[in-house]
Amino acid sequence: MIHVYMLEGRTGDQKRRIIDGMTNAMVDVCGSKVERVGVIIHELPADNWGRGGAPMSDEIRSANGSRGTNPGPSAGSQVVDGAD
Numbered sequence: 001m002i003h004v005y006m007l008e009g010r011t012g013d014q015k016r017r018i019i020d021g022m023t024n025a026m027v028d029v030c031g032s033k034v035e036r037v038g039v040i041i042h043e044l045p046a047d048n049w050g051r052g053g054a055p056m057s058d059e060i061r062s063a064n065g066s067r068g069t070n071p072g073p074s075a076g077s078q079v080v081d082g083a084d
Helices: 012-030 056-063 072-081
Strands: 002-007 039-044
Touching: 002 012, 012 039
Parallel strands: 002 039
Antiparallel strands: none
């Protein structure tokens, strides 16, 4: 079972692609059977995800010039891809 934690705001198509990509990675790398791979996506509000001692909503607001707390798909992808 693969658990993916990311900020909310992705489209249904993006989530389908994440599920497909994670499944394919398990099949290719680990030799798993495709029908045995499960993927759960946990979407979190930016206020509920912290990094560097502050909620991600603060970082997103700063990056967006204080235009709001919704990260949108591209900002959320950047956050998830850059997670340590």
